[in-house]
Amino acid sequence: MRIAVIGAGTIGSAVAKALAEEGYEVVATRRKTSKVMWLEDYGVEVSNDNKAAAEKADIVILAVKPNKVKKVLEEVKPAVEGKILISFAAGLSLNFLKRLTGAKIVRAMSNIAVLVKESFTAYTTDDLDKEEIELVERIFGAFGKCIRVEEEYMDAITGLSGSGPAYASVFLEALIYSGLKVGLPRDIARLAAAQTLLGTAKLLLETDFHPAQVREMVTTPGGTTIDGIFELEDSRFRTAIMKAVEAATKKSKILSLEIK
Ligand SMILES: NC(=O)C1=CN([C@@H]2O[C@H](COP(=O)(O)OP(=O)(O)OC[C@H]3O[C@@H](n4cnc5c(N)ncnc54)[C@H](OP(=O)(O)O)[C@@H]3O)[C@@H](O)[C@H]2O)C=CC1
Numbered sequence: 001m002r003i004a005v006i007g008a009g010t011i012g013s014a015v016a017k018a019l020a021e022e023g024y025e026v027v028a029t030r031r032k033t034s035k036v037m038w039l040e041d042y043g044v045e046v047s048n049d050n051k052a053a054a055e056k057a058d059i060v061i062l063a064v065k066p067n068k069v070k071k072v073l074e075e076v077k078p079a080v081e082g083k084i085l086i087s088f089a090a091g092l093s094l095n096f097l098k099r100l101t102g103a104k105i106v107r108a109m110s111n112i113a114v115l116v117k118e119s120f121t122a123y124t125t126d127d128l129d130k131e132e133i134e135l136v137e138r139i140f141g142a143f144g145k146c147i148r149v150e151e152e153y154m155d156a157i158t159g160l161s162g163s164g165p166a167y168a169s170v171f172l173e174a175l176i177y178s179g180l181k182v183g184l185p186r187d188i189a190r191l192a193a194a195q196t197l198l199g200t201a202k203l204l205l206e207t208d209f210h211p212a213q214v215r216e217m218v219t220t221p222g223g224t225t226i227d228g229i230f231e232l233e234d235s236r237f238r239t240a241i242m243k244a245v246e247a248a249t250k251k252s253k254i255l256s257l258e259i260k
């Protein structure tokens with residue numbers, strides 16, 4: 001199975017590395033190839049020839065920015081005819097992508113945790129048979145967890161879990177920073193913050209606890225946590241997160257309108 005990753009930038013290079021580590025034959029393209037020569041250490045072939053890469057591949061993954069998709073698809077159109085084409089471009093619909101190629105389209109949204117095989121990938125398609133779905137899910141399995149969803153959810157997924165590592169990182173940065181404020185050394189603050197977020201996420205994934213239950217379990221009456229929660233509520237922390245996800249979702253929706 002040979003996979004071409006077109007657009008080996010932030011997410012494309014992470015995807016190429018993850019697939020190569022899983023044993024797939026991978027070619028990754030971008031114009032400034034010097035920036036990703038490190039991928040060769042993982043057995044990835046690096047190239048600046050999208051057309052040749054797509055021609056030789058069984059499956060093509062598109063990881064260029066949304067505003068570059070049209071140009072790249074014009075270039076590789078004959079080469080991807082009838083092949084599975086997975087697009088990671090935010091906002092671009094199945095219909096938009098289908099109008100540009102005769103490929104079997106999968107619209108997907110992953111996140112940067114591909115780098116540690118803990119990504120969340122949601123995808124939608126109406127072109128693939130059962131075997132092809134299995135194939136695509138095996139590919140996404142190299143990145144972490146994956147689910148198939150209706151296309152109507154893809155913009156919301158983009159706003160929540162595609163962009164999510166950025167929100168989580170802002171929260172982590174704030175936790176680490178506050179650790180410094182209350183006197184912790186940097187390395188201890190970093191470890192305490194990251195492990196706490198990881199542990200809490202695991203609690204949700206491995207038990208049936210609702211986050212509100214976890215919050216209640218931690219909040220000892222008259223104890224320390226309630227003083228922290230009081231400050232968070234006063235700062236409308238949950239409203240801020242909801243506004244962030246809503247704004248990113250809206251942006252995903254307008255991207256395809258902008259790139260008509
Ligand atoms: N970053 C993330 O966490 C996520 C991003 N995405 C999606 O992935 C896509 C890429 O995002 P991101 O990785 O952040 O962006 P980057 O800018 O880091 O990567 C895009 C890459 O595309 C390359 N590129 C541009 N034009 C061409 C071309 N004609 N042929 C081949 N390669 C080209 C660029 O390299 P060069 O200039 O050298 O050609 C660049 O490295 C977007 O559509 C985004 O919506 C999806 C999920 C998560």
Ligand SMILES: O=C(O)[C@@H]1CCC=N1
Binds near residue numbers: 090158
């Ligand atoms: O910011 C972006 O547009 C991309 C899509 C999801 C994460 N990064």
